[in-house]
Amino acid sequence: MTQILMTSTSKKEISEKQERKGQAVHRVLLGKKQILVTEEEPLLIQLERAGIHVEYQCREGYCSSCSIKLLWGNVIYPFEPLAWVQSGYLLACCAIVKSDIEIAFFD
């Protein structure tokens, strides 16, 4: 069963709010969980709001601590992170999700 994690607002409310602003909502799959995110903020802070612990240090793209696997889907970086981004990984602190994506922590 896929469980939808929501804090205070429902998916519908978020979608409507985002649609009014012309912004998309995307699904982030993580194991059996599904989290909804917008393009307004980096992935890290939105995962944290959903109660998911992600390792971080700098939150500014230069330490690579927040590196997590991107199994499929698209993310972009508004500015080039200083940390090396391994292929197949993303830096959660500065990645903006641009489509539905699936992510994973350590194997």
Next chain:
Amino acid sequence: MSYSTFNRKHFDSTKEPMFFGENVNVARYDQQKHPIFEKLIEKQLSFFWRPEEVDLSTDRKDFQRLEAHEQHIFLSNLKYQTLLDSVQGRSPNVALLPIVSLPELETWIETWSFSETIHSRSYTHIIRNIVNDPTKIFDDIVTNEEITKRADSVSIYYDRLIEMVNLYNTMGMGTFDIPGRGEIEISMPKLKKALYLTIASVNVLEAIRFYVSFACSFGFAERTLMEGNAKIIKLIARDEALHLTGTQHMLNLMASGKDDPEMAIIAAECQDEVRQIFIEAAEQEKEWATYLFKDGSMIGLNAQILGQYVEYITNVRMQAVGLETHFATKNNPIPWINAWLVSDNVQVAPQEAEISSYLVGQTDNSLDDSDFDDFDL
């Protein structure tokens, strides 16, 4: 092949490999083979800080009130960090400057090493503030067995590379019988292997070796003890994270073959050895935690928790250089540490002025800059 402080040859430095190409002549940064190193320099300069700016008067009183076993934890960590930064304040310069071939990388090495000297000076600032006789602490660093064991591991690769490069610069290629050292073979593959292992070992130093100590410093600060020290450690941790990124870039560039195809072959050959360097360092750090807590733990931290933390960050760091993780620990047992490690000024993003859409992997470039107007970290 002797070193020249100003190479008279005319060549295009953007065509040189990072190391073992031409000696750098003109320090120019208008064109770069690897712009990342110029960016690291700028970031490091923006981090500049002076230890004396941090007031430690409360720490002095706090220290006096610590129990004996807590003083042991605090001072031992300080000694270990002093050792690490003593090494780092000189070794990148001594070992890497004679063989570097790109101006931006040369200056990154100097900037990096300079920032380590700030760390060293901060330890003197701390030690002076909490004890009456700093000499007792500093002297112990060269005699204390737990520390000297670690000194061997952090300096062995540097020392070997320096020795080989010295031979290369004076004698050239060949096999040389060195009194007291035996036969040493100097060839380009051997030199490159020594270099790769040195960078791997420094990467491990920056990545793992400070973190037990950081955790203890923040553990004290969680109890509102030694808070001036914690402020300094935060600044140090911020620098170390950048140094780590520097060594990760060097390793990944080498392994990719994009910089020097021969280096990619060597990197592949060294993979097991590099894994071993990670694992050995992690084991040493776990032993260090046991030594720290031999007479008693501190609230919220003990040798077992710190051991798990070491395993966890070792996994994180191994993954960052494309290695399979080694330890079973998949979660950070002390997640509160990240709130201490994060720098206070994450709002300030000097690069924001020059935002560019940067694409990695499968990305979507259908956005325009206005999509990021209200983006901030």
